Amino acid sequence: MSITIEQNKMLIQMIKEFTANELAPLDMDIDSRGDYPDGLFQKVVKTGLLGMTLPREYGGADFDYVAASEALEKMATGNASMAVTLEGHFKTIEQFIKYGNKALNDKYLPSASKRIFAFSMTEPSGGSNPKGIATRAIKQGSNWVITGDKIMITNGGLAEVYCVLSKTEDDQLAIFVVDKDMPGFKFGKREDFIGLKGVPVGEVVLNHVVVPDSHLLGVIGQGLEIGDNAHADARVLMGAVLAGITEHELQTAVSYAKERKAMDTPLYQLQVTQEKIADIAIAKQNIQALYQKGANDKVAGKPYAEVAAMAKSYGSRSAVAAGDKALQILGGYGYSHEYPVEHLIRDARAMELAEGTIEKMNLEITNAEIAK
Ligand SMILES: Cc1cc2nc3c(=O)[nH]c(=O)nc-3n(C[C@H](O)[C@H](O)[C@H](O)COP(=O)(O)OP(=O)(O)OC[C@H]3O[C@@H](n4cnc5c(N)ncnc54)[C@H](O)[C@@H]3O)c2cc1C
Incomplete structure (x- = not known):
């Protein structure tokens, strides 16, 4: 139904x-x-x-x-x-x-409606090149033994189930599902990130964690494809988050510009403020259009990876730039912890990195355009 x-x-x-x-x-x-x-x-x-x-x-x-x-x-x-x-x-x-x-x-x-699941690819050696990972999955009978170190994992420590990108003995990439209660699994350091301060982003250490064959997601060699698919899905959702952050920036700027006066004139009546408010509102609408196209194309079974990358690439840069404009409207108060604008900029900034950096997304967008 x-x-x-x-x-x-x-x-x-x-x-x-x-x-x-x-x-x-x-x-x-x-x-x-x-x-x-x-x-x-x-x-x-x-x-x-x-x-x-x-x-x-x-x-x-x-x-x-x-x-x-x-x-x-x-x-x-x-x-x-x-x-x-x-x-x-x-x-x-x-x-x-x-x-x-x-x-x-x-x-x-x-x-999955009671406990969080997480996706782990990044390692201390780097996140942009998944082919360079060191995590190994060694076949032993009908089991796999996984050893490695994953860092910067969203919900790391809060999540109970982890998809782990690993390399097999013949250097093929594959994703295995591990559970926090398995022997050899432990949580490591939580990152001290500057934004999205509620989200625990942390390390997961696997020391000879044994999983049965059935814990392989997809097939051996499909690790990169699944990782790319996870990125595309995440980017649609992050586009949506960025539209929400920009709306928060807009609401904060508009309500401040209505109340605050420059001499006798409310800020919103000044053309310089109007330009900034218009830019923030346009940015929000554009981010929304991009993520909604990504979501609609996904649901319709059409390709959506390129527009998803656009939603997060454009969305993250625009939300940061919009936050900077909102901060300027608030003057000195915008630069203070008393108002949310400064943390909205820090929150949005995370999405220029997480789920593929701006550089990586723009490379993917360019490759898609060249291939057309
Ligand atoms: C809030 C947050 C949440 C995260 N959540 C997760 C998660 O849930 N799971 C997970 O696996 N990872 C997660 N990450 C990690 C994230 O995916 C990585 O930070 C990202 O992939 C970049 O990897 P890196 O930090 O190692 O940077 P590097 O890969 O070392 O890159 C450093 C810089 O070099 C650039 N660069 C690298 N290679 C190239 C290239 N070939 N061409 C051009 N430029 C290049 C990058 O764009 C970047 O600017 C998260 C990160 C953040 C900030």
Whole structure:
């Protein structure tokens, strides 16, 4: 049974209310404490948000990417960290749905509405070139023994299930699913990142972790393809998060420009302020158009990797630039921790790096254009 327009509307209404009541009031607190306050993540789980995109057969709500990305945009308008926590989970589940075998999906997906799944590719040696990873998966009978070190993993420490890009003995790339409770698994350092302060981004260390054959996602040699697919899915959702951040910047700038006066004139009546507000509003609309095209093309079964890269490449740079304009409208207060603008710039800046750097995305966009 497919989702109705009415159910989509109810989802968005529920997200708006959850964001207004539970997330937006904590936005500044999450940034300053550098974590989610106790109990907040549990509320997200209790509200059923982890299962938003999970198929019904596994206990999820089965919303598609058009609905899920709109939901993350609305959430990011109140708090971008929680929207990115969900983005990391949704894009990982998506790879199980597309590439997972029945035994693996039957074992793991029923728990995906209660616990977070994460996707781990980056290593201390670098993230832009996945072919250079050192993590090894060695075949032993009907098992694989995995050893390696993954860093900068979104939801690292909070997530319980990890897709791990590894190299086999014959240097083929493959993705295996590991569980935090397996012997040899341990969490390492949490990154001290400058933005998205609620999201734990951390290290996962695997020391001879043994998984059965069924924990292989897709087939041996498909690791890069699955990684690229995960990037494309993540970039649609991050485009949505960036549209939400830009909306937050816009709302902050507009309400300040209405109240603050330059002599007797409200700031919004000054042409220099109007130009900045117009630029922020146009940026938001453009980011939205890009991520929505990515989501619609994905749902329609059309190619969407290029437009997804555009949504995150354009979206991250535009949200940072829009934040800078909003900061200028607020004057000295914009430069202060008292207002959210400075942390919105730091939040948006993460997405010039995570899920493929700007340079990598622009290379992919160029390659797609050259190939046309
Ligand atoms: C908030 C956040 C969340 C993250 N979450 C995850 C996650 O969930 N899972 C995960 O696996 N990783 C994650 N990462 C890591 C992220 O994917 C990497 O930071 C990114 O891939 C870049 O890798 P690097 O940091 O090692 O930089 P490097 O690869 O060392 O690159 C350094 C610089 O060189 C440029 N560069 C590198 N190679 C080339 C080239 N061939 N041509 C042109 N320029 C190049 C890069 O664009 C960059 O500017 C996250 C990062 C952040 C900031």
